[in-house]
Amino acid sequence: MQPFHDFSARSLIEVIEANTREFLLALGRLGGGEDLDRADRQWIIGGSPLAYHNCVVRACLTEETMDEAIVSSIQRFQAYNVPGSWHVGPWMRPENLGERLVAHGFTHEGNEPGMAVDLLRLNAHISTPQGLVIERVRNEQDLEVWTRTLAMGFGEGEIEANWVGAMYHKSGFAEDGLWHHYLGRWNGEPVATTSLFLGAGVAGIYFVFTIPTARRQGIGAAITFAALQDASRRGYRVGILGSSSMGYPVYRRLGFQEYCQIEMYEWTPRENGPLFASQ
Template sequence: MNAAGSEATSLHEISLHMANLRAHWLAWGGSDSIHEDLIVYRSGLQHGLLNGVLRLSGRSVPEAAPEAEQQLADLPWRWWVGPDSDAGVAGALLERGYSRIGSMPVMAVRLDQMSEPPPPVGLVIECVDGPDGVRDYVVAYASSFGVGATLQNLVVDAESSLRTDLGRLIRVVGRIDGRAVATSAVLISRGVAGIYWVGTDPTYRRRGIGAALTAAAMAIGRQHGALVCTLQASDMGAPVYRRLGFTPVSEVVLYSPPLRP
């Protein structure tokens, strides 16, 4: 696998966007390959974002769903349906009792055309690593991603133990008066720069901090040789990303499993 090269030259090489997404979540634990027909990631943590199915291709939902449900039993999890899943997966999940819980546009931008807004006054942006840096990073994104206080230590441990064979992950923290208040991360994998974990402490929102952290991650991706940057946008984040030049190129839809006796 090329973790750092510039394989993607077009915003519409969707297979590379989705491969980057799979590499990011599989780093938390799961399938050994990102090319299997049923791709499951499992952190083992009690958080719905950290466990799930990333793709189903070449098998039917009635055949594959029981296998996924067994692997993810006793955990909160989500089934991602994107452009790399077989047609009909979404409908078959609904027939099985799954619930559609939301969608996210897949957005992309060429990094040779990126704009870099000036950071807000007082914001210090830095890449972090090591135990203290990872802890600051997790604490800073916890409120944005629903990581409660009782789960934070476990998430710090998991972040510190992510697989490194699927790409290079660089974590970024934004500080105000020394306090870590915002985050982003960029994964250099499959020839693109994938941006994840963009979050700002609610007390510090609407100051341009999220845009600054996103732009910092984009710049890091460009420095590592990527030409195309990809992300999946929340409703809150999409307008910010549009202002930074991102455009929608596809969509992923999330489903929650039915309760089973």
Template sequence: MGSLDTLLAAHRAYLLGWNIGVAGGPDLPTYRSEVPHATLNGVLRVAGRTPRDALVEARRRLHGVPRVWWVGPDSDAGTADGLLSLGAAEIARLPIMTVTIDAAAKVPTPTGLHITETTDLATFVAAYARVSGIPAGALTATTEREKAFTGDGTVLRLAGRLDDGQVVGTAVAWLSHGLVTLYFVGTQPEHRRRGIGAAMTRAALNLASERGARTAALTSSAIGEPVYRRLGFRPVGEFRILTF
């Protein structure tokens, strides 16, 4: 299993792939996509700065866009409490989960679901945006940022389509730092409870394994955690997601 530091570095590398602003240094890395959706702009860690100093600088870099603070094991102890004392609100706690790909459970692909890599970014983004809460008015900007995505790794985008071509499931596999981290794993609401999310996750693991990855990681929402646990993922840390 990869070290937690490596998992966190891979996570930072993915979100920095969205950045078109000032990234800063390792003490306060930030990413700014210009997409009006909080999780696509934010602060990735605070190391060696006081919360107040970090807040002043982050506000300068991220002014005008919704954003979040990812406060996890790679931030200084006390960062979350310090930001809360300055007026931040905690909006979620997300477990950081990992699994050795060879040990992950096998799951069936639902009848009529076809999972393949996709380059049809407009359709792909529209599907994950609906699940992730990205507003319809931001679809063009999000698609353009997907097209321009750059980073120290490889992005694999998987779409789960029904026989009629409708995209009902999505997953992004980010190969970096010797492992795969997963993003935008989602199922269209009217097609949930059919095993699509598990099948999308398993397909992403299979594809990453073919590319040489041995460990997978992700951050999970409350709705997704039971699915990932059934696949064998286990928590190794936590992000506290804050906003101002």
């Protein structure tokens, strides 16, 4: 794999976006979503009950085509009766895309810092809390425990965890697969999760979660570190992720640096709401 020092800041932004895009597309396809891939836009819609995963992941539009593309995405959300989202990264165009999404009824849900780290320069002083054991998810029974743990507070709770778990069940547990999942047990009890997605030549970290009663013990850092070490053993040299505000200081301690912001815009079905906002 390409060493970290060969990546410019610009190319790191590109692979952060690319890994995230491939991750979303892969999960959405497993859910049976409608996969549109055109020169000016790409989306996966209809395969998930979650706005985050019915999403537009790439757009290179113009002032003249932007409104039509936004309306088309809303029409597909409506056709499948699902909420949806646009993941607006640094290379999406035009620059006022976010403003037009809001004008069409989307809500700006905040930004996800896009971060990257040299896997050969991870902070090796991250300690594993006493009593914590981190295991690879290798079969259906392990995945069931992983899913139940994620459901204890991540994102949209059981709805999100059950859908993600079902998609991971479909993807399987192959050693050479794109996905690898990790479960943290603290004094024998499952308390933490994360997933590794190998795409776009880099290692993406997703679904990092520690149950509320086990937080502030270093468990989140430890399970993320373990997944990144696994990626390094597999020959990957760059780790990437989109950070929550809670996770940001944890990832900084591991060695991650912020390179971009990915803005989240979500659309929810509304009765009698306008399809097309006035310009």
